[in-house]
Amino acid sequence: xxxxxxxxxxxxxxxxxxxxxxxxxxxxxxxxxxxxxxxxxxxxxxxxxxxxxxxxxxxxxxxxxxxxxxxxxxxxxxxxxxxxxxxxxxxxxxxxxxxxxxxxxxxxxxxxxxxxxxxxxxxxxxxxxxxxxxxxxxxxxxxxxxxxxxxxxxxxxxxxxxxxxxxxxxxxxxxxxxxxxxxxxxxxxxxxxxxxxxxxxxxxxxxxxxxxxxxxxxxxxxxxxxxxxxxxxxxxxxxxxxxxxxxxxxxxxxxxxxxxxxxxxxx
Amino acid sequence: xxxxxxxxxxxxxxxxxxxxxxxxxxxxxxxxxxxxxxxxxxxxxxxxxxxxxxxxxxxxxxxxxxxxxxxxxxxxxxxxxxxxxxxxxxxxxxxxxxxxxxxxxxxxxxxxxxxxxxxxxxxxxxxxxxxxxxxxxxxxxxxxxxxxxxxxxxxxxxxxxxxxxxxxxxxxxxxxxxxxxxxxxxxxxxxxxxxxxxxxxxxxxxxxxxxxxxxxxxxxxxxxxxxxxxxxxxxxxxxxxxxxxxxxxxxxxxxxxxxxxxxxxxxxxxxxxxxxxxxxxxxxxxxxxxxxxxxxxxxxxxxxxxxxxxxxxxxxxxxxxxxxxxxxxxxxxxxxxxxxxxxxxxxxxxxxxxxxxxxxxxxxxxxxxxxx
Numbered sequence: 259x260x261x262x263x264x265x266x267x268x269x270x271x272x273x274x275x276x277x278x279x280x281x282x283x284x285x286x287x288x289x290x291x292x293x294x295x296x297x298x299x300x301x302x303x304x305x306x307x308x309x310x311x312x313x314x315x316x317x318x319x320x321x322x323x324x325x326x327x328x329x330x331x332x333x334x335x336x337x338x339x340x341x342x343x344x345x346x347x348x349x350x351x352x353x354x355x356x357x358x359x360x361x362x363x364x365x366x367x368x369x370x371x372x373x374x375x376x377x378x379x380x381x382x383x384x385x386x387x388x389x390x391x392x393x394x395x396x397x398x399x400x401x402x403x404x405x406x407x408x409x410x411x412x413x414x415x416x417x418x419x420x421x422x423x424x425x426x427x428x429x430x431x432x433x434x435x436x437x438x439x440x441x442x443x444x445x446x447x448x449x450x451x452x453x454x455x456x457x458x459x460x461x462x463x464x465x466x467x468x469x470x471x472x473x474x475x476x477x478x479x480x481x482x483x484x485x486x487x488x489x490x491x492x493x494x495x496x497x498x499x500x501x502x503x504x505x506x507x508x509x510x511x512x513x514x515x516x517x518x519x520x521x522x523x524x525x
Numbered sequence: 526x527x528x529x530x531x532x533x534x535x536x537x538x539x540x541x542x543x544x545x546x547x548x549x550x551x552x553x554x555x556x557x558x559x560x561x562x563x564x565x566x567x568x569x570x571x572x573x574x575x576x577x578x579x580x581x582x583x584x585x586x587x588x589x590x591x592x593x594x595x596x597x598x599x600x601x602x603x604x605x606x607x608x609x610x611x612x613x614x615x616x617x618x619x620x621x622x623x624x625x626x627x628x629x630x631x632x633x634x635x636x637x638x639x640x641x642x643x644x645x646x647x648x649x650x651x652x653x654x655x656x657x658x659x660x661x662x663x664x665x666x667x668x669x670x671x672x673x674x675x676x677x678x679x680x681x682x683x684x685x686x687x688x689x690x691x692x693x694x695x696x697x698x699x700x701x702x703x704x705x706x707x708x709x710x711x712x713x714x715x716x717x718x719x720x721x722x723x724x725x726x727x728x729x730x731x732x733x734x735x736x737x738x739x740x741x742x743x744x745x746x747x748x749x750x751x752x753x754x755x756x757x758x759x760x761x762x763x764x765x766x767x768x769x770x771x772x773x774x775x776x777x778x779x780x781x782x783x784x785x786x787x788x789x790x791x792x793x794x795x796x797x798x799x800x801x802x803x804x805x806x807x808x809x810x811x812x813x814x815x816x817x818x819x820x821x822x823x824x825x826x827x828x829x830x831x832x833x834x835x836x837x838x839x840x841x842x843x844x845x846x847x848x849x850x851x852x853x854x855x856x857x858x859x860x861x862x863x864x865x866x867x868x869x870x871x872x873x874x875x876x877x878x879x880x881x882x883x884x885x886x887x888x889x890x891x892x893x894x895x896x897x
Contacts, residue, residue: 290594292880314889317647342892344742344775351891373742373777374770374816427592480590
């Protein structure tokens with residue numbers, strides 16, 4: 259990865275996903291906005307470079323489709339998602355038709371057989387990932403915070419893994435902290451914390467942990483002022499990233515960190 | 526095992542105690558919880574909860590927006606046939622009622638579909654009475670097949686069937702099925718349904734389960750409000766949905782709240798439900814079932830519909846006709862009277878003016894039945 263930990267935070271800090279360079283580490287979801295106008299303004303104030311769109315909401319036969327026409331695909335990477343797919347077969351078919359219609363060869367893989375908590379099915383996600391990687395897609399799978407599955411997906415050739423912090427739409431923050439830590443430690447591909455981040459401080463925590471990026475939808479789209487909240491998340495992500503790069507002092511040691519231990523070097 | 530066992534073991538005395546004796550403090554404690562259990566839910570149906578209805582509404586609204594966003598989905602009912610062999614005393618299609626009977630021909634079905642597609646609808650609900658001779662499984666299957674050429678989501682509200690028949694409809698491309706129990710009160714059920722296949726309470730009660738086994742992805746539930754005590758109906762619906770959730774985790778249950786609107790004034794509504802009571806029922810169910818889509822028909826008045834859109838409803842119909850051929854101005858008999866005549870464009874404007882996004886497409890043709 260191209261992160262220079264020794265450098266201060268400037269333009270050198272970028273993220274590469276599937277050979278594309280991103281300077282923003284905030285990906286925006288579009289599912290819950292009250293209008294395309296609010297969505298477009300939130301996109302701008304978030305400074306995001308990647309936006310995910312549910313294919314089930316897109317009318318591929320109608321090129322003037324609302325959501326897609328509201329997003330400038332010269333400026334942003336559109337990341338279509340397979341929300342609503344209950345198994346690998348449905349997700350693969352959806353991805354194929356989206357690419358054939360010229361939407362994108364990126365795909366955010368969501369396979370959620372349970373319509374209530376919308377939790378991802380690891381087995382079917384792995385199956386669909388293997389197929390879509392072979393078909394040449396840049397696959398970004400939404401998964402439970404399962405370190406073994408994350409490694410299997412990496413082996414299958416996905417360009418990132420997207421473990422959940424908490425179930426979609428709950429705004430509960432990073433409830434899977436310990437497992438996401440392991441995923442980050444073991445991963446050679448970007449780890450993007452997806453789902454459950456309820457406030458900018460949650461995004462900051464994910465970034466402080468060393469996550470490469472976060473994806474946010476509900477917390478921004480359903481805020482009273484989504485445009486302001488999008489900016490707040492942008493800042494939360496930057497703050498967390500800067501803290502990570504700065505090499506935070508471990509919490510437990512801060513009390514005596516400044517005491518003089520120079521004598522040890524003289525032994 | 527069947528839901529009837531749960532229904533039978535429901536303790537009515539305890540329920541009545543909860544309805545009459547829950548106090549405000551208890552309700553406020555419940556409203557602070559992130560998720561509530563069944564016993565808490567029953568307290569939200571209490572008389573005291575009705576007094577502080579606005580407090581319930583605040584939570585219901587918040588939960589709806591958090592789970593679904595500021596989104597309203599649209600659907601449109603298509604009545605294929607008003608022929609019926611049942612004698613249900615509240616219904617416009619009652620076999621003894623003197624109305625013009627009609628079952629749409631294949632060409633008429635296509636014309637209706639085309640007209641609705643041109644208006645902008647992408648989600649249809651196909652309805653029939655219970656008349657297996659004139660509008661049976663083959664006919665409905667054909668109607669589903671034809672609908673695939675026009676719409677992404679196809680739901681059905683047809684008479685209860687066996688699993689194998691349902692399976693054919695799922696294979697044909699139907700994703701949703703609605704089966705309103707009408708009432709969970711067995712005595713009232715018996716009084717209301719005088720003859721015909723529908724008289725069999727258990728056959729109807731077990732229909733959602735058969736539908737789930739057949740692989741429908743969405744199962745619409747509801748009671749016809751006005752037949753029996755609304756609090757009892759709400760308690761039973763929640764119990765029934767909980768029962769289905771635990772057995773059929775892949776299926777999504779949706780809820781409708783039809784209040785009786787008989788097409789003729791001959792029918793006296795046994796237990797009328799006021800708008801305030803309807804709202805309490807919806808709020809309590811929303812707080813208990815934060816993930817469940819709530820549907821609202823044009824039975825309700827424009828004023829109430831406008832308000833419910835910003836409360837806890839997630840899917841509405843617009844410009845509905847409740848008679849076969851209604852969109853082609855046919856004069857066949859209606860099932861019930863519509864109270865809100867605004868068309869799709871007017872409703873989209875209304876939804877937008879309330880700060881909500883109007884969504885017409887929210888499904889994929891590649892989403893097929895749940896394989897068992």
